[in-house]
Each structure stands twice: as structure tokens, then as C-alpha cells.
Amino acid sequence: MATDRTTDLDVDIEVVVEAKDILGEGVIWHPKEQAVYWCDNLKSNIQRHDPATGEHRVWDMPEEVGCIVFREQGGICAAMKSGFAYIDDLDAPDIRYIVDPEPGLDGNRLNDGKCDRAGRFWCGSMDAGLAKPTASLYRLDPDGTCSKHDTDIICSNGIAWSPDNKVMYFSDTRSEALYAYDFDFAAGTLSNRRIFVDTTDKPFRIDGATVDSDGFYWCAEVHDWCIGKYAPDSTQVGRIRLPVRQPTMCTFGGKNLDVLYVTSATRFLEPGEAEQQPLAGALFAVRGTGARGIAEPYFRG
Amino acid sequence: MPEIETVADVRNTLGEGVIWNPRDQAIYWADSKGKPRIQRCDSKTGKIDEWAMLDLLGSFVFREQGGAVAGLKSGFHFVDLETGAVELIHDPEPDLADNRLNDGKCDRRGRYWCGSLDDGGPGGGSLYRLDPDLTCHKMDSGVTVSNGIAWSPDNKTMFYSDSRGRTCYNFDFDLETGAISNKRVFTSTEGIPGRIDGATVDADGFYWCAHIGDWQIAKYDPAGNIVDTVRLPVKYPTMCSFGGPDLDVLYVTSALQFVQPDEAADQPLAGALLAIHGTGAQGIAEPFFAG
Numbered sequence: 001m002a003t004d005r006t007t008d009l010d011v012d013i014e015v016v017v018e019a020k021d022i023l024g025e026g027v028i029w030h031p032k033e034q035a036v037y038w039c040d041n042l043k044s045n046i047q048r049h050d051p052a053t054g055e056h057r058v059w060d061m062p063e064e065v066g067c068i069v070f071r072e073q074g075g076i077c078a079a080m081k082s083g084f085a086y087i088d089d090l091d092a093p094d095i096r097y098i099v100d101p102e103p104g105l106d107g108n109r110l111n112d113g114k115c116d117r118a119g120r121f122w123c124g125s126m127d128a129g130l131a132k133p134t135a136s137l138y139r140l141d142p143d144g145t146c147s148k149h150d151t152d153i154i155c156s157n158g159i160a161w162s163p164d165n166k167v168m169y170f171s172d173t174r175s176e177a178l179y180a181y182d183f184d185f186a187a188g189t190l191s192n193r194r195i196f197v198d199t200t201d202k203p204f205r206i207d208g209a210t211v212d213s214d215g216f217y218w219c220a221e222v223h224d225w226c227i228g229k230y231a232p233d234s235t236q237v238g239r240i241r242l243p244v245r246q247p248t249m250c251t252f253g254g255k256n257l258d259v260l261y262v263t264s265a266t267r268f269l270e271p272g273e274a275e276q277q278p279l280a281g282a283l284f285a286v287r288g289t290g291a292r293g294i295a296e297p298y299f300r301g
Numbered sequence: 302m303p304e305i306e307t308v309a310d311v312r313n314t315l316g317e318g319v320i321w322n323p324r325d326q327a328i329y330w331a332d333s334k335g336k337p338r339i340q341r342c343d344s345k346t347g348k349i350d351e352w353a354m355l356d357l358l359g360s361f362v363f364r365e366q367g368g369a370v371a372g373l374k375s376g377f378h379f380v381d382l383e384t385g386a387v388e389l390i391h392d393p394e395p396d397l398a399d400n401r402l403n404d405g406k407c408d409r410r411g412r413y414w415c416g417s418l419d420d421g422g423p424g425g426g427s428l429y430r431l432d433p434d435l436t437c438h439k440m441d442s443g444v445t446v447s448n449g450i451a452w453s454p455d456n457k458t459m460f461y462s463d464s465r466g467r468t469c470y471n472f473d474f475d476l477e478t479g480a481i482s483n484k485r486v487f488t489s490t491e492g493i494p495g496r497i498d499g500a501t502v503d504a505d506g507f508y509w510c511a512h513i514g515d516w517q518i519a520k521y522d523p524a525g526n527i528v529d530t531v532r533l534p535v536k537y538p539t540m541c542s543f544g545g546p547d548l549d550v551l552y553v554t555s556a557l558q559f560v561q562p563d564e565a566a567d568q569p570l571a572g573a574l575l576a577i578h579g580t581g582a583q584g585i586a587e588p589f590f591a592g
Contacts, residue, residue, distance in 0.1 A: 031526070031527060031528045031529060032528055034526050117302065117532070118302050119302060163516060163532055164532075164534075164567075212494075213494055213495070213515050213516060213517065213530075214494060214515075255488070255524075255525060255526040255527060256488065256489075256490065256493060256527060257527050257530070258492070258493040288492060290492060290493065290494075291493065291494065292493045292494050292495065292515060294517075294530060294532065295527065295528075295529055295530045297302075300302070
């Protein structure tokens with residue numbers, strides 16, 4: 001079967017939670033809890049859905065949360081407006097800040113992030129105004145030290161790694177570039193940045209993303225209704241059409257890691273669009289992609 | 302972070318049946334095809350020994366009184382590991398030319414459970430139980446490729462897969478009588494990459510299973526949820542079992558026979574015996590055959 005960008009994958013799309021997120025992001029599956037977590041960056045909350053019970057929880061946070069990762073020892077590490085923080089119990093949130101990588105940049109906040117398979121937390125910041133290249137890409141190590149690995153970014157997104165740990169993907173959504181780096185897994189360093197996908201002439205930008213067990217990159221094509229599927233050679237081999245124009249991030253979850261969870265946003269809706277997209281801001285579950293994800297590593301700090 | 306060690310870069314056509322022998326502190330495994338043989342790697346010296354088999358070898362278990370029992374295409378056989386002599390016990394499928402015995406293990410009463418596979422088409426395989434008195438009993442049928450046999454730590458549940466049917470089943474298991482009942486689906490890989498291959502259960506009851514075709518070992522909780530995956534440098538892992546002095550090393554076999562021409566460059570270790578260190582899990586010693 002020939003596939004290209006215009007080939008819509010034959011999948012089932014479930015509306016999991018009509019969360020009306022302003023900017024849903026940071027979706028991540030918790031394999032021990034068999035539950036999916038995500039954030040609304042702009043309502044400043046962390047949410048959880050348990051597919052076994054249908055329960056939906058919302059925890060309001062005192063400031064914006066870009067993303068969360070789970071700690072090996074339990075609890076979460078959150079990337080927040082004021083830096084990286086530990087939260088042991090969301091029901092009794094005692095937010096213990098570890099480090100603020102950008103103490104002087106009030107217009108920035110931490111945004112997209114994930115752990116690599118050595119348990120280091122990579123997270124990029126963004127200019128909240130989506131205009132200035134004031135942001136950077138950081139690596140928080142298990143010992144709590146934070147290092148900077150790229151600069152002059154407008155809006156960090158799309159962090160993921162190839163299954164063999166040789167390539168790291170990172171998108172600067174507002175610079176219209178999805179980058180690939182050579183990833184030195186042992187050292188945790190990046191080199192040889194190149195453009196993997198250039199969205200300058202496309203109707204979408206690359207937002208949050210994940211890599212499946214065959215090495216395909218699945219990413220939210222925000223502003224154009226789709227999740228894109230890209231081969232390791234950067235060819236787009238398919239897409240999933242969604243009932244919302246602003247999908248924002250995706251990750252594999254479910255008991256077999258074969259359900260693609262997708263967050264979305266109401267933020268970018270034009271006047272009049274909201275009525276046509278009543279599901280904007282919902283969390284979706286896509287089944288039948290034929291792909292399986294890789295369990296997200298825990299933060300080892 | 303689990304670390305992967307290459308134990309033996311033996312380029313097995315179809316590595317299978319990996320099993321730790323606590324008596325000589327060595328890891329044993331099968332190459333089912335190619336040159337069907339039992340292989341042994343001494344964990345201290347790294348020396349590899351081999352015992353050639355008569356024909357295709359699916360699995361083998363150690364006997365309490367020494368030596369092994371092997372499931373071959375031509376049936377169950379005793380194997381004398383001193384002399385290499387092979388002696389027929391029973392052929393459960395003498396008329397099924399496309400069938401051969403495949404995955405097998407002993408339960409904790411020393412009965413050898415071994416399933417057959419049908420290389421000729423779907424559904425011709427069965428599950429057998431070889432008792433210590435050397436009687437053989439057909440326990441299930443209608444599978445294409447038997448795999449993934451293991452038991453829960455409390456002996457109440459038996460795991461059994463039909464890897465071509467993409468499904469792993471649970472049975473209620475009666476340890477005293479060796480009966481199985483209430484067959485139900487544990488997990489399925491229908492529609493997603495990877496098939497359920499060889500597997501083991503750790504001391505906490507988690508099912509560790511090779512996802513052949515998907516580069517990984519998956520750790521399932523007793524309810525059938527994947528709670529962790531370990532990425533491997535080979536696309537076709539075939540079986541895993543805990544070994545090492547503390548039973549905390551997960552040994553993994555792999556296969557060359559499924560590697561496509563365009564996949565070969567990405568997996569120079571295909572067919573190797575690998576070891577995963579640092580899973581945080583501990584296995585249960587494999588029982589000996591009591592006959």
C-alpha cells in the first residue's frame with residue numbers, strides 16, 4: 001500500500017476525556033498504575049485518567065507545568081515555570097524545587113520533556129510569547145545537576161529518542177524545524193544537529209511526539225488536524241486525522257503500549273472555530289495504528 | 302538501567318530453550334535449527350560446549366538423576382550429557398510430519414510440559430505433559446506454535462502461548478494432579494508488532510516474555526499489563542530465563558532465521574545469547590524432571 005502524507009491511517013479514535021484543555025500537553029503513560037497523565041499548561045494543572053475505572057482527576061498547580069516524568073522511587077518530577085521540582089503526592093502537593101535553569105528569564109517557562117533511557121530528564125524551555133529565541137534545551141541528571149545542551153530556541157517540543165539511542169529528536173516548533181541530533185547515550189551529549197523535518201511550507205508545525213518500537217516518529221501536527229508518522233529517514237509515511245485542528249502531543253499507553261494517547265488545545269481556535277470543534281481540548285485514544293510504543297523510562301533522581 | 306551483555310555470539314539459527322543449571326552454574330540453551338544442538342556456556346570461564354541432537358530441538362530440561370530430557374522433532378528423548386547419547390522415550394506425534402516439539406519446562410512436581418508446533422499450517426500443535434513415570438498426556442490442542450510455558454509462584458496459574466496465534470493464555474493449574482482448566486486470554490499481540498515467544502515468571506509473579514519481531518523483552522504484571530520493556534540489540538529475541546548464582550540475570554536467546562536482508566546490518570548480534578543485568582527482578586529455580 002502506498003502511503004504518503006495524504007494517506008489517512010485506518011484507526012479508531014476514542015474521546016477519553018472532554019477536558020477542554022486550553023493547552024493539553026505532556027501526555028505520559030504510567031505503566032505501574034496503568035493510567036495516563038497529562039498537563040494543561042495554561043490552566044496549570046496535572047490530570048490523570050484511569051482507563052480501567054474511567055476516573056478523571058485534576059490537580060491544580062500553583063504555576064504552569066510543562067510536563068512531568070515519573071521517578072523510579074515513586075512520585076513525579078515536574079517541569080514548572082520556576083524550574084524542576086519533585087512532587088511526592090499530588091493529593092498533598094509539597095512542591096520541592098530542585099533547580100531553576102532560567103532564573104533571569106521571566107518570559108520563559110519549561111515546556112516539553114522526557115527521560116532518556118539512562119533516566120536523565122531532558123526538557124526544553126519556551127518563550128511564552130512564542131516569538132523570541134530565548135529558550136534552551138536542558139538535561140537534569142539524577143544527581144540534580146542541570147546542564148544546557150542547545151540554545152536560541154523559541155519553543156521546545158517533540159523530544160524523543162530512536163530505539164537504539166543513537167538519535168535524539170527535538171523540535172523548535174516556532175522555528176518550523178524538527179531537528180535530529182547524534183545522541184551519545186553513555187555521555188548524554190548531543191552533536192551534529194540537522195533538520196529532520198522543515199515545516200516552513202507546510203500547514204502545520206511539529207509539536208509533542210513519541211517514537212515507536214520500530215523507530216517511527218509519531219508527532220502532533222498542530223494547526224492541521226493530524227498526528228504524523230515519519231520513518232527514520234524522515235519520510236512521512238502516514239497520518240492520523242483527528243476531529244480537532246490542534247493536536248499537541250502523543251504517547252503510547254495501554255496494557256500493550258499500543259494505544260496512542262493524544263492531547264489537544266482550545267488555545268489556537270479562531271473565532272467561530274470552537275463551534276465546529278466541540279472536542280477541542282479533549283484527550284483522545286487512537287487504536288489500530290499497528291504500532292507499539294516503548295515504555296517511558298523513569299527519572300532516576 | 303538494565304545492561305545487556307553478549308554472552309555468546311553464536312549466531313544461532315533459532316536459539317531457544319534457555320535454562321540455568323544450578324549444579325554446574327552454567328547457562329544452557331538450544332539451537333533448534335541449523336545445527337540442532339544443546340549448548341552450554343560456563344558462567345566463569347565463558348567456555349562453550351555443545352551436544353548435537355538427532356533432529357530439530359525445541360527445549361530440554363535437566364533430570365534429577367543427571368542428564369537431560371529433550372523435546373525433539375522425533376519425540377521426547379533422554380540425553381546423557383556425559384556421553385552425548387540420546388535415547389527415545391516417546392514420540393507423541395509420530396504421524397504428524399510437519400510437527401515438532403517446541404517450548405517446554407518442568408512444573409514444580411517435576412513433570413515436563415512441552416508443546417508442539419505445526420510447520421505445515423495453523424492449529425495442528427498440541428500441549429503434552431510427560432510425567433515422571435514416562436507416560437505422556439495430551440493436555441491441549443489446536444495451537445500453531447506452542448510457546449511461553451511458565452507457572453505463577455503459587456502454582457495456581459499456568460501460562461501457555463500460541464505465538465503464531467499471537468495470544469498468551471492462562472490456565473488454572475492444579476499442582477497436585479497436573480490438571481489444567483479454565484483457559485482464557487492473558488494477552489494478545491493482535492494488530493501490533495511482535496509475537497509472544499518464550500517466557501519465564503519471576504519470584505514476584507511478573508511474566509517476562511520475549512517479543513519476537515519487536516526488539517524487546519516485556520514484563521507483564523499478573524493481570525496482563527505491560528509494566529516495563531527492555532530494549533535489545535536484536536529484533537528477534539526468542540526466549541528468556543533467569544540464571545546466575547543469584548538468579549538475577551535474565552538470559553535471552555535470539556534467532557537469525559527471521560532476519561530480513563535489509564535488517565541484517567542493524568543487528569550484528571542476531572542469533573546471540575544475551576544477558577540482561579539490572580532488571581531488579583529475581584527468578585525461580587527451574588525444577589528438575591523427576592523421572
